Structures are given as structure tokens and as C-alpha cells.
Amino acid sequence: MTFDFDPNSPQFKQFFDLPEPTPGYCLLVDIVASTALKDQDFKTWMTLIYNTFRNIETFLPPPLRPLKGLGDSLMFFVSEADLSAHHENALTVFHGLAGVLRDRSRFFCELKAAAVYGEAYEITFLRGHEDVYGKDIDLTARLLELAGPSQIVMNAAFVAAVRRNYGDQIKMMGPKHESVKGFSTPVEFFRWVP
Secondary structure (H helix, E strand, C coil), X not given: CXXXXXXXXXXXXXXXXXXCCEEEXXXXXXECCHHHHHCCXXXXXXXXXXXHHHHHHHHCCCXXXXXXXXXXXXXXXXXXXXXHHCXXXXXXXXXXXXXXXXXXXXXXXXXXXXXXXXXXXXEECCCCCCCCECHHHHHHHHHHHHCCCCCEEEEHHHHHHHHHHHHCCCCCEEEEEECCCCCCCCEEEEEXXX
């Protein structure tokens, strides 16, 4: 459930009585070099983006549906409870992301991704739209900036959740630490490259 934040609403008091943030998984998947695609023929560009976005949705487990599009990126958020209710876990999310990044057919664009396990406030400032906010949502965007083509950059909590679900055989680089915009201390992250 998303809370519609409106300080003029009689329900405004509810905002301050909201439960704790929702634990869950935030993903950002971005098309690499999408600006260069736009310089090509419009039909090719639109077809590639359409095919790529459908392919992303196909690879990810069912409860993960795009929350919003940001240019040529898709953002996903799923609560841990919803993921578990669909008998999915961090490992299946990771395998879905890895699968879509490995799929290098000429019908799809090259991608990069970021994955964070953390907490988010399911609130919105735009009436009728679901949204999420929080420092871990911001972290997902910052980690995406550190990802290269065909890479997944993940926070330590996401990696721990993947490994908890028997994913300790997956080879990842890290941990590494880097200063990123908006965070007062360097963030810890891991990188997966196919």
C-alpha cells in the first residue's frame, strides 16, 4: 500500500503514524549507450527499447514489476514479504538479472544493473501513483552509476541475501568501498560480471 502524501488532506496525521519502512529489494536496470541509439533510425530505437524492456520483465520473478521508468531505465521495488509470498528469494532475483544481462541477442540492448536490499517508505507525492522513497532507494541509483556494461553492482545486504539462499557459488568481485553522491561515508558494494 502506498500512502498518498498531501499535507492538506484530513488524513495527513496518518503519515506520522505509518509503520516502519518496508524491507525489500530495489533494482535499477539501465540500457547502456541509449543516447547513441537515438541517433539511429527512430523505428529501430523504439523497437530495441520495447524488446529490451519486455525481456527484462520476462527474466525477473513474477512479483517484480516495473515501478517506474526513468528515461531508458526501469526501477523495481518488491517487499521481502511479497517476494516470499511468491516463493521467490534474492537468489532468484539475482539469477533473473544475470540472465537478462547475459542475453546479448541483436534484438535487445546491452544493459547494466544495480540491486539493493534495504528499506523503503511506500509513499507517494503524486496522487494515484505508487512510489517508494528512502536512502536505500537513493543508494540503488548511486550504485547504478558504478556499473559498467553487462554488470550488476550490489550492496552488501543484497549479496548476503543471495548467499543465504545457497548462492555462495556465485563469483562476485568485492567488497569495495567508494564515495558516492549524497552519502557521508564510502559505500560498500560488490560487482558481478558475466
